[in-house]
Amino acid sequence: MAQQEVMTLKRFQEKFHSDDACRExxxxxxxxxxxxxxxxxxxxxxxxxxxxxxxxxxxxxxxxATAGTIMHKSHTPLLTWFWAIFLVAHDKRGVSAVFLARELEISYPTAWLMLHKIRKAMSDRDAHYQLAGLVELDDAFFGAPTEGGKRGRGTDQTPVLVGVSLNKQGAPQYVKMQVIPDVKGKTLVEFAKLHIEPGSTISSDAYRSYNALAEEFDHQPIKFNVKDNPDHLKWLHTMISNAKAFIGGTFHGLDSKHLQSYLNEFCFRTNRRQFGGQMFNRLLTACISTDTITYGDLTAKV
Incomplete structure (x- = not known):
């Protein structure tokens, strides 16, 4: 996408002062x-x-002007929508429905639904991109474990597969995260085919399920050892830590049913971290490029 206009708070207030201005x-x-x-x-x-x-x-x-966008058939004023998108775009920590409801003087259910619609736009936008080159891949577990329960791959927490592509200097470029039913080889291959470009090299730990990746990709498993390989999957583990802090710091008591949408938000933000003040128009572009979702759609998900 081309460079976007930097949108400061002052510029936003000057430009979007009414529903008509937003519509234009x-x-x-x-x-x-x-x-x-x-x-x-x-x-x-x-x-x-x-x-x-x-x-x-x-x-x-x-x-x-709103047909085919997340704002289609919404009874919420366009100016309120624009304020919501601005607030979401300009707080890298994310905003909660409680915060949005208070700041925009709307009901909590309205704020909750608006945020989920915005996250859907983020997800749909990122679906156009795949990881490429050298990709670090590993699984992580989100949520609080049952007291006295197992940890690691035997836990009852929600399993999430995480992929991070690195540039030629070894720095992270893009991240993908997906809630998965298990950590079996078939599940890992399905994730890789969907989110990683053919011909890419995948680096993982030596857990046996990851061996299935060798059938489709250049797979380089390395047995993790803090002493011998302290930097193995370093950036991936950093992303996992950041995602847990992002979700735990803003969205307390998150229902695992909607975990994927919060992971999508984290990935969208992280993948555009270099754009700073351009985030409003980039997020608004995502919001007008995807169909809406209803409260019924969200509550019906399993």
């Missing part, structure tokens, strides 16, 4: 080269002020 910004983002009817492609339209719709002068199809 969405129009410019969606039809940067001029309006094109989604149905027939005609470029001439007139605006239906009472319904906030753009009607094609050829086929009379009516289009909304």
């Amino acid at each position: 910004h969405l129009f410019q983002m969606r039809w940067a080269n001029g309006y094109s009817c989604p149905k027939c492609g005609h470029s001439t339209f007139y605006f239906l002020e009472s319904r906030k719709l753009y009607q094609c002068m050829r086929c009379e199809h009516q289009a909304s």
